[in-house]
Amino acid sequence: MAGDIGRGTPEQPAAVVRADAAGRPLTVPLGMAVLLLGAAVAIAVDVRGYREGAGGEPGPAAIPILVALLCAAAAIALVFQTLRSTAPPGEGAPSVFPVRVIATVATLTAAGLLLEQIGFFVTFTGLAFAGGLLAGARRWWTSLGGAVVITWVVMIFFGRLFAVPLPAGPIDVFLGG
């Protein structure tokens, strides 16, 4: 499994100056530290309204406070570890967020939002089609055809065989979903 890292996109070199030993930008580890601190603060704010524990049990606030302290400690440790291991960016450091990955994330989010509005078939055909293209399909029509077929199969399998009430638009009813 060595050597996989070279599969990053060549057209998207790392734009960040500081990077860790493997050439990855530092923003994410630092962002993770911020996320942990955020979680610690959120817990600290939330526990203020909690009720007391009854009859000798420590109550609903005890463990969250412990976890918040651990989060804060881990965030600090992570910042130190990240800054200490700083190295100049490696040759051709791969971007973690090439355009394709961002586009896939956007497509997923759109699918999640649209699912109940426009129904299962259209949403998921779109998702599968976009996923195929973003994963490097050469001809768009084969990708679209594949997307239609697999969405329909999934619709029949889950909707009919397992009686999952998939969100239906007008076209879904027509197709037997």
Added chain:
Amino acid sequence: MRTKFILAAAACLLLSACADTATGGSGAGGESDFPTKPITAVVAWSAGGGTDVMMRAFAQTAEDHLGRPINVVNKPGSSGAVGWGEIAHATQPDGYTLTMVSPEIGFLDEQGLYDFGLDDFTLITLLNEDPAALAVRADAPWDTFEEFIADAKADPGAISVGNSGPGLAWDLATTAIERAADIELTHVPYDGAASATQAVLGGTLDAMAFSVGEVHPQVEAGEMKLLGVALAERLEALPNVPTFVEQGYDVEIGTFRGIAGPAGMDPEIVATLNDAFVEMAEEDTFADVMENNSFGIRVMETAEFQAFFEDARDLYVDLLRESE
């Protein structure tokens, strides 16, 4: 046996196909055309749970009486708030979307867990009632509720009683027992009857207040005994177990399940459905499933069900305020 299954499945398909072409309301006895299309029955809990098993047995049997298929759909999540919330807030009261309700819809809005209450539903027919029971290990030092009370009074809070979660039905049943006997118990929440049973049999928990059905297997096997049942009269299935009432303590509490729809349903449609469901409840296929799962059958028609539920709600809300 496999062929039997296939035959049965084929028969089901055939039945539902015939139902589609039949003129509506064949067995329902109502005047209107209702129902003219399949009915969706929402279960606010996961597949395989008590409400789900009962609803599926109900749907299978009631189909024949309505002349239309009843499709069961599970919408679990957030202690029932997802499935019931959809019925309460986002469903047409046309009779084509129904659900199975239990006491929770009457009091969980008190705790801010639901943003709907009893008034957001049209009750149709009560099908089941399961009284609470106080169960202890077979070798526990108490043989009667009296002895249990004596020990509880001698050392308040020393006896621990398991329930299914804080502020839920069985927690409140424990409060009802405390109030009637003027004792203090330690309430211990578990994930459900199974984990509380494990704790009672393993000896870390002294007693549990759950429905009779949930401890029935252990009682039958001689692993547990019941100190009292929270019902007005003794259960037919357990003639040797005394009620709290006959021992002089006014504890009548439990859980029940019935069919309901969104608020504002047409009374004529409600009547049509009620007639069909009351007839359905007499069928052997329904009764068998209920009996094998130790669910008690209790049928109440619309008006009676409404009054019954309102009384139960008042009791639960009262107990809830007391426990806080």
Added chain:
Amino acid sequence: MEIFSSLLGGFGTLFSSPHLIAALAGAVVAGMVVGALPGLTATMAMALFLPFTFLMEPATGLAVLMGVFAGGIAGGSIPAILLNVPGTPASAATLLDGYPMTRKGRAGEALSMAMFASAVGGLVSALLMSVLAPVIARFALNFQAPEFFVLAIYGLTIIAAVAGKSLLKGYIAGLIGLVVGMVGLDPIAGQLRLTFGSQALYGGISLIPVLIGVFGITQALVMVRESSGVTERPRISGRTLVSADDLRSSSGTLVRGSLIGSGIGAIPGTGTDIGAFLSYSEARRRPKGRIPFGEGNPQGVAASESANNAVVGGSMIPTFTLGIPGEAGTAVLLGGLLIHGLMPGPDLFTGSQSSLVYTIFASFIVANVMILLLGTLAARLFVHVVRVPNQVLVPVILLFCMVGSYAINNRIADVSVTIVFGILGYVMVTHEFPVSPLVLGLILGPMAETNFRRAMTITHGDWTIFFTRPASLVFWALIVLSLVYVWRSARRRRVQKPAESEDGPQAVRPT
């Protein structure tokens, strides 16, 4: 012995009825299909099937339920090994070594090892269940809130074993899991926590949508990223069967995994996922062979898969003898028993219904043999998934993940959870934050907290209960051993560090 003659009688009934065998084979296949699809679990298939068992003979109905259950747990390993996406939570530990084997062209061996281990685990647990069920059930009753707490803490020490390169990053992922696990209604005091007024969060964030997100969606995003460059497909070696050498060196792991799984299964309130992780970390402690754990060691697959199928058999023990279902799958099975008028209890094994019970046990044993045969055949077929290009795999994975997360509870909120955790998982794995600890934190955090507070409620705040009960002490000893092991291997790693950096960067994948 009487038990064996009863069991033989069970086999007699089973093999004299071709219908029963056919129904069982159908159930195993259906279970494997359902188990292989993320979001569709064996429990769900059993619940959907339960109403049909009303119409069947008791033996057929119950055999079908057990076949679906066992098949479902084994089937979950197929996508875990081939695509790094566990089909059910039970296979979350299988992918730790299963997927690296696939990357090295050993997908066929990994699959056949998984099926063999599943069958061994199932058979060992079935034998224990037939012979010792009442004894084990009594013993498992010693497992109470204090023990569950200590067991969960022990489980959390496994994070170190699955953390990969950086212990700190592993613990951070675990902490995220703990935070996620606290969201929702607190089960002891009824306090709403970290919901920030959103009703969708009242019930908490459940495991399966998170699992589908951090493994499934993350894997699809990693594949999209690979597609940006030149992709070198993993080869398939000629082997589609696990080698005799690997089997021989895994034999100890298989036996230990089966026993750990049976034991964990016999304790109500645990589950297939916990059993698999415990067995995996136990196997790691006794490394054998040249390949390190986490880089495609067949023993990792053997440990996880033998244990999770053994949990299935083990969980029947409290269900049949005490009427206490260990987890969701056995709860449905208990429903099936009750529907056919079988009352659980010690009498079930000796009373008038005992011949039926032994027919059910015989069916479970045969179901596990079928898993071996059908699974190995299926492995030959499925192994070609590795050759399917990313532009086909990515849409298929995305689609099944999204539909799967919707199908769990039929609600969009779970789909949103899957997407959010998919993105988080991608960010994590591309920066050497392992995601398995997150899953462990989410499974074990609530278990630890709830049982800690439950025990404290019962004892009115007396914490000595965690140190006075024998079963707890055993787990405290294991925790100490586990921490010493972590400390020693961390030191060893520090010494070896210069050599290790020559290996080059690690591949990016969710672990």
